[in-house]
Amino acid sequence: MPTKALLYAAEVHHLARHPEVFGIEPGEVRFDFAQVMARKNLLIKGFADYRHEQLKDGRFTFIRAMARFTDEHTLSLDNGASVSADHFVISTGSRIAPSPLPALDQVGYLTSDTALKLNSLPKSMIVLGGGSVALEFAQFFSRFGVKVTLIQRSPHVLHEVDPDAAEVIESVFRREGIEVFTGTKLLGATQSAQGKTVTFLHGTDKRSVTGDEILFGLGRVPNTASLNLEAIGVETEWDRIVTDEHMRTSVPHIYAAGDCTGPYEIVHIAVQQGEMAGYNIANPVEPRKIDYRLRTEVVFTEPQIATVGLTEKEARTRQIAYLAASYPFNDHGKSLIMNALDGFVKLLCDPVTGEIIGGACVGPLGGELIHEIIAAMHKRMTVRELATMPHYHPTLAEIWTYPAEELAEKIAAG
Numbered sequence: 514m515p516t517k518a519l520l521y522a523a524e525v526h527h528l529a530r531h532p533e534v535f536g537i538e539p540g541e542v543r544f545d546f547a548q549v550m551a552r553k554n555l556l557i558k559g560f561a562d563y564r565h566e567q568l569k570d571g572r573f574t575f576i577r578a579m580a581r582f583t584d585e586h587t588l589s590l591d592n593g594a595s596v597s598a599d600h601f602v603i604s605t606g607s608r609i610a611p612s613p614l615p616a617l618d619q620v621g622y623l624t625s626d627t628a629l630k631l632n633s634l635p636k637s638m639i640v641l642g643g644g645s646v647a648l649e650f651a652q653f654f655s656r657f658g659v660k661v662t663l664i665q666r667s668p669h670v671l672h673e674v675d676p677d678a679a680e681v682i683e684s685v686f687r688r689e690g691i692e693v694f695t696g697t698k699l700l701g702a703t704q705s706a707q708g709k710t711v712t713f714l715h716g717t718d719k720r721s722v723t724g725d726e727i728l729f730g731l732g733r734v735p736n737t738a739s740l741n742l743e744a745i746g747v748e749t750e751w752d753r754i755v756t757d758e759h760m761r762t763s764v765p766h767i768y769a770a771g772d773c774t775g776p777y778e779i780v781h782i783a784v785q786q787g788e789m790a791g792y793n794i795a796n797p798v799e800p801r802k803i804d805y806r807l808r809t810e811v812v813f814t815e816p817q818i819a820t821v822g823l824t825e826k827e828a829r830t831r832q833i834a835y836l837a838a839s840y841p842f843n844d845h846g847k848s849l850i851m852n853a854l855d856g857f858v859k860l861l862c863d864p865v866t867g868e869i870i871g872g873a874c875v876g877p878l879g880g881e882l883i884h885e886i887i888a889a890m891h892k893r894m895t896v897r898e899l900a901t902m903p904h905y906h907p908t909l910a911e912i913w914t915y916p917a918e919e920l921a922e923k924i925a926a927g
């Protein structure tokens with residue numbers, strides 16, 4: 514929520530600075546960074562206060578303390594108390610991953626936690642990493658005038674999405690003035706009067722870049738090290754709590770949910786896993802199994818990048834047969850009206866039955882548009898059914914009918 518509030522402010526600022534295409538003359542657009550942050554803080558406080566109130570409604574005992582297992586049924590709390598229970602659900606989340614270079618620790622860097630507390634903007638920033646957190650911060654800072662350089666290890670940013678989607682965001686970032694290096698290997702970091710310098714291999718070239726700040730976007734790790742899990746026999750793998758499909762750990766009365774168990778660090782999956790753990794503790798005779806078929810991921814850059822179900826990359830790795838079709842936003846009525854021309858939508862379907870097995874939307878409001886495909890996949894719709902479903906004109910959503918029609922025709926033609 515904090516990063517999304519900031520990104521929305523960055524989007525408004527960006528649009529205000531580039532209205533010419535709509536026949537509007539740009540005036541001088543100024544911003545007050547402290548006010549941008551203050552609005553974010555106020556919103557987040559509102560959400561958090563509401564949650565706290567919910568936890569105080571008498572249905573739960575809510576204790577604020579850090580917990581550590583002393584035996585299989587007992588937690589000792591850092592407020593001096595201890596708590597015993599028949600069952601536990603561990604959901605201690607994740608923390609910033611340790612840095613891969615000791616030199617980085619010496620030079621110092623911002624993280625996604627500390628960057629959210631800045632009171633003023635640096636002039637320049639080096640963003641390490643090309644995952645969703647790194648990309649969102651890179652565009653936010655860049656759109657507020659910070660000179661951003663992004664350094665990513667793999668050949669493309671967002672290494673889990675298909676390269677066609679990653680290429681769109683890389684080209685938009687470059688167009689907006691962000692320097693993007695992919696296919697790199699970090700070598701070192703130093704501090705001088707000019708700022709913080711990161712050295713890296715780009716292909717075979719040794720390069721270095723200097724900035725006022727470094728933002729560490731190299732991932733997070735499960736937050737389990739202080740729970741004393743080894744002593745009570747809860748199996749972990751690189752700090753990740755190992756669970757079965759019922760969200761049960763290796764100790765039968767202890768369950769885990771969310772980032773501490775993975776495999777995806779996404780809020781709705783953490784919620785789904787937590788509910789599953791609770792249900793299965795209450796219904797041990799007929800436990801439910803977690804299902805990631807409708808796994809959805811959204812990156813809230815502009816354009817947004819949203820996926821549900823299978824990507825082409827994953828389908829190929831898992832040797833799942835599929836047909837795919839795409840349609841670009843630069844050839845679609847509503848996105849032309851909005852001058853939102855970057856990106857495309859893509860559908861994947863079973864080549865025989867036509868059932869939709871994956872969707873991707875790189876484009877305007879992608880995080881909203883993907884929900885049509887989540888609903889379609891939830892009901893196991895085919896591309897033909899999606900293509901024949903009425904869509905209002907002109908809307909962004911009607912873009913889905915083009916790849917759906919193309920795939921339905923291909924299947925009908927055998």
Ligand SMILES: Cc1cc2nc3c(=O)[nH]c(=O)nc-3n(C[C@H](O)[C@H](O)[C@H](O)COP(=O)(O)OP(=O)(O)OC[C@H]3O[C@@H](n4cnc5c(N)ncnc54)[C@H](O)[C@@H]3O)c2cc1C
Binds near residue numbers: 581
């Ligand atoms: C910058 C950023 C942006 C993100 N954006 C999105 C997004 O847009 N959409 C999305 O779906 N996901 C997003 N995520 C991921 C999302 O925040 C996590 O997947 C989600 O918060 C996981 O929920 P959780 O309950 O597992 O852990 P958390 O929300 O991290 O909660 C864990 C809680 O456990 C507490 N805790 C830890 N150790 C102990 C202990 N020993 N005793 C007691 N309490 C303890 C912590 O204090 C914390 O309150 C983002 C993450 C980051 C960092």
